[in-house]
Amino acid sequence: MIRTGNALKEETARLRRVKDLDANSYKKLKTRLPYIVGSDFENGIRKSDFFKACHYVLLDVDHCTLENQTVPAYLAEDSRVLLAFVSPSGEGFKVLFRLESPCLSLLEYKMFYREFAIQFAEKHQLVGSVDLRTCDATRACFLAHDANVYFNPEAKGVCWDTYIEKEEMFEGVATTPAPPVVKPKAVLDEQKYKAVLKEINPKQTVRKADKQIFVPEEILALQSDFERICKENNWELMDLQRINYGQKVMIRQGYKYAEVNVFFGKKGFSIVKSPKTGADAYLSEALFMALEAFLFVPTQTSQGIALNSVLMQN
Structure with a gap:
């Protein structure tokens, strides 16, 4: 042939x-x-x-x-x-x-x-x-x-x-100590936050609330696939954070951490490695390759x- x-x-x-x-x-x-x-x-x-x-x-x-x-x-x-x-x-x-x-x-x-x-x-x-x-x-x-x-x-x-x-x-699954537990910080509701700002500086204009983040349905539909990919590779899926036109996929394997941004636009899906300090280069590359293999078959x-x-x- x-x-x-x-x-x-x-x-x-x-x-x-x-x-x-x-x-x-x-x-x-x-x-x-x-x-x-x-x-x-x-x-x-x-x-x-x-x-x-x-x-x-x-x-x-x-x-x-x-x-x-x-x-x-x-x-x-x-x-x-x-x-x-x-x-x-x-x-x-x-x-x-x-x-x-x-x-x-x-x-x-x-x-x-x-x-x-x-x-x-x-x-x-x-x-x-x-x-x-x-x-x-x-x-x-x-x-x-x-x-x-x-x-x-x-x-x-x-x-x-x-x-x-x-x-x-x-490697890094059972032989490394678990990372320290970080307690969530107390968060003021919006009205109390504005009141505190007014007391501190009455002349300061309170910043308007941020615009809502738009995430395409094509991205939201991938949540179960992200979970499956992490399970297949023995990764812990820490979070799927919404960002404009995409989601940030955050994983952990033992003490190693990585994150990758997945977007959907006019030209279809795209994947971008996050330059965040502290992310493991090899784990980030593995996550990037796994998502690329899934999205671009x-x-x-x-x-x-x-x-x-x-x-x-x-």
């Missing part, structure tokens, strides 16, 4: 022409491409709640120079590489590996993915190009035409559990392709 499929060839060429004209149109058109997923799901529902097992891992290598629109020759020297093809954008490539044994845990997969991706990037001098955010086992990979696709049916399986340490899964207009059938055709 990747090498000889005429329909995919035409779609890929059209997509790359559009990319040079308009970024938003490119993103929408990209979702029409067929895609593959390296995991199995109950009833074929590609969501975390229905995850069964992961059998493949796929790395995204972005924004790198390709000679003659061909994946680098050094990939053939890596006996673990099963499949490699140029990305739909034409500005990077995808690399597929088979796992030696199925990974049955979403959390363990994320831990393995990050370490494996880092080591692969360092080995092939691709640090900064290998995307470390695509660590969700439910994530889909869009296919693209590549006449020079690399395929090695004899590729060695990756022993995924050698890349993680079990102790890391419980392919739409139903894409066509899912069985991974084995793709491999058989290349």
Whole structure:
């Protein structure tokens, strides 16, 4: 399909022409491409709640120079590489590996993915190009035409559990002391507050009440999803604070704290990391990646392709 499929060839060429004209149109058109997923799901529902097992891992290598629109020759020297093809954008490539044994845990997969991706990037001098955010086992990979696709049916399986340490899964959960309990401060009601201000400074004009915060229904509808994502990752959801056009998601894991702002506007969802002092950088990145993987999955207009059938055709 990747090498000889005429329909995919035409779609890929059209997509790359559009990319040079308009970024938003490119993103929408990209979702029409067929895609593959390296995991199995109950009833074929590609969501975390229905995850069964992961059998493949796929790395995204972005924004790198390709000679003659061909994946680098050094990939053939890596006996673990099963499949490699140029990305739909034409500005990077995808690399597929088979796992030696199925990974049955979403959390363990994320831990393995990050370490494996880092080591692969360092080995092939691709640090900064290998995307470390695509660590969700439910994530889909869009296919693209590549006449020079690399395929090695004899590729060695990756022993995924050698890349993680079990102790890391419980870091900061039960071995660290609980943070001190902060008692809530007494709050004056609005009328008493105005009266106090008037007594202190009779000439001062009392500031008008702040405008009400607007939160789109699309954001409010995500509360149960935020709770589920935190539960899946062993995070404590501290608060969902309303902000204009969004919500601040605040989590804690042991003594570590992180927060991320999720917005909804004319162009859809967007995620912004909070620069708040004291937030843990690694936990903030993990929260950002988990929300990104949930909010920006392919739409139903894409066509899912069985991974084995793709491999058989290349």
